[in-house]
Amino acid sequence: MNTLISNFRTEEIRSVKNEVSRTRAEKPLFEAAVGLSREWNARKAGREVAEDTLKKLGKDPDFFLLFSTIHYEKYGGFKEFIKGVWEVLPEGTPLIGGTVSGFMNNQGCYTRGATALAVSYQNMNIATGVGRDTKRSPARAAKDCAKMIRKGLDSSKYEHGFIIDAISGGLSFQIPFVGRRRVFQDIPGMLANLTTSITSSLFSKGPGREEEVLEKLKDCLEDFCIMSGSSMDDNQFISNYQFYNKEVLENSIVCLGIKTDLGFDIIRDHGLSQTKKELKITKISSDRRFIYEINGKPAVQELLRLMEWPNEYITEKLLHDRTLYYPLGFNHNGEMAIDVIALVSGNSLCMVHQVKEDTLYVLSASGRELASAVDTCIQPFKERRPLFGFIYSCGIRLDTLGSSIFRTQERLSEYFKGVPFLATYVTGEGVYKPESSLQYGNDTFNMSVFWENTTKDKKK
Numbered sequence: 001m002n003t004l005i006s007n008f009r010t011e012e013i014r015s016v017k018n019e020v021s022r023t024r025a026e027k028p029l030f031e032a033a034v035g036l037s038r039e040w041n042a043r044k045a046g047r048e049v050a051e052d053t054l055k056k057l058g059k060d061p062d063f064f065l066l067f068s069t070i071h072y073e074k075y076g077g078f079k080e081f082i083k084g085v086w087e088v089l090p091e092g093t094p095l096i097g098g099t100v101s102g103f104m105n106n107q108g109c110y111t112r113g114a115t116a117l118a119v120s121y122q123n124m125n126i127a128t129g130v131g132r133d134t135k136r137s138p139a140r141a142a143k144d145c146a147k148m149i150r151k152g153l154d155s156s157k158y159e160h161g162f163i164i165d166a167i168s169g170g171l172s173f174q175i176p177f178v179g180r181r182r183v184f185q186d187i188p189g190m191l192a193n194l195t196t197s198i199t200s201s202l203f204s205k206g207p208g209r210e211e212e213v214l215e216k217l218k219d220c221l222e223d224f225c226i227m228s229g230s231s232m233d234d235n236q237f238i239s240n241y242q243f244y245n246k247e248v249l250e251n252s253i254v255c256l257g258i259k260t261d262l263g264f265d266i267i268r269d270h271g272l273s274q275t276k277k278e279l280k281i282t283k284i285s286s287d288r289r290f291i292y293e294i295n296g297k298p299a300v301q302e303l304l305r306l307m308e309w310p311n312e313y314i315t316e317k318l319l320h321d322r323t324l325y326y327p328l329g330f331n332h333n334g335e336m337a338i339d340v341i342a343l344v345s346g347n348s349l350c351m352v353h354q355v356k357e358d359t360l361y362v363l364s365a366s367g368r369e370l371a372s373a374v375d376t377c378i379q380p381f382k383e384r385r386p387l388f389g390f391i392y393s394c395g396i397r398l399d400t401l402g403s404s405i406f407r408t409q410e411r412l413s414e415y416f417k418g419v420p421f422l423a424t425y426v427t428g429e430g431v432y433k434p435e436s437s438l439q440y441g442n443d444t445f446n447m448s449v450f451w452e453n454t455t456k457d458k459k460k
Helices: 002-022 042-057 078-086 138-153 189-203 210-220 299-307 316-324 367-381 395-416
Strands: 030-037 063-068 095-099 102-105 108-110 114-121 124-132 160-168 225-231 242-244 247-249 252-260 263-269 273-284 290-294 328-332 335-339 341-345 348-351 359-364 386-394 421-426 429-432 439-441 445-451
Touching: 030 042, 030 386, 042 063, 042 078, 042 114, 063 078, 063 252, 063 421, 078 247, 095 160, 095 225, 095 252, 102 395, 108 395, 114 386, 114 421, 124 138, 124 247, 138 160, 138 210, 138 252, 160 210, 160 242, 160 263, 210 225, 210 252, 210 429, 210 439, 225 263, 225 386, 225 421, 225 445, 242 252, 263 367, 263 429, 273 299, 290 299, 299 348, 316 341, 316 395, 335 359, 335 439, 367 395, 367 445, 386 395, 386 429, 395 421
Parallel strands: 063 095, 160 225, 386 421
Antiparallel strands: 030 114, 063 114, 095 242, 102 108, 102 421, 124 252, 160 252, 225 429, 242 247, 263 445, 273 290, 273 359, 290 348, 328 335, 328 359, 341 348, 386 445, 429 439
């Protein structure tokens, strides 16, 4: 009986692949599709998201972007998830992706499940790259990844280069015999910083160091546009995974490189307001993540004073909930870079990313302001007829907006009008364009749109 079921399943999968192959020559030059699975079982979800995507595409994809929530870690595991995908996906299809806290597409908004974006286009060359051990050796990982992209695309005849990456995000701080927390009131910041350095070097835990990865990546691929997102789980920061072809990775960067004649652009915004509260950093760690003093005073107490917050706010939940609405920012390369507090250790603040300037500004967030960032990003594309869209947005926005996130999906659906789009929620977002500097941080909405190029379009 089991043999009959297995044979039937094999024939069903073969039928899907044959159907895709038969219709390939009958379809237009360009095709894109977004698929979805809400299955709980990892293997079934992988198979379903691939089937759903390929049936809509109608032809073999030239690349496959794959994202899922962390739930499959406990419902079969990600190796089974990937196996399910490759039961359907044509052999050799370039695939990258990773775990995210949630996603939205043409069908709706989800904090559990899997989704994929597949594209088929004749005037396009694709290469994938991978760099390992990002937390211990961020520059080397980026260099290894970029080398693979260069090798795969240097012979392309197309001028427009685009990179989508997924980088392993930070993992929550854990002290031996103490545990994983965000508030360590009895541990001095300098000791916590030392412990973080040791755990990063020995166990690849702690800060993601994504901005260091991206600095090297853009130096190696300076003629490409880069859109970056950090893999995460469900905001617990315990584990995250990257997908690279048939591999499930941790502590890595995976890249998809595109050379094409299509037009494209990336627009980035945050919708936050700058308050009048200003913080002058007077003592900071050498890696510029641990802030020891603000205005010459212990950092935590000075922040509480400036914000008029009671000491009771320095607890696990209240710290997280309160700082969602008051992130910190600094002016860097002509833009406001946004950072959030990762943890409190003694009287020190540890930030998620490097604070590259000494003056911090308190920013404020409201649902209306955050939603305005979506409209700001859509506006420059109003005159374009999109072929597909891809978005990296901060998981903080998902937490902050709550049910209002459905309004974001509605706004995107109104713009794309049935054209496939995929937005994923990550823990760090970066954008680089050859004509401007690298921008990286949190709490942003980053939207890329591809369209059919014309002679009037300038090289992007």
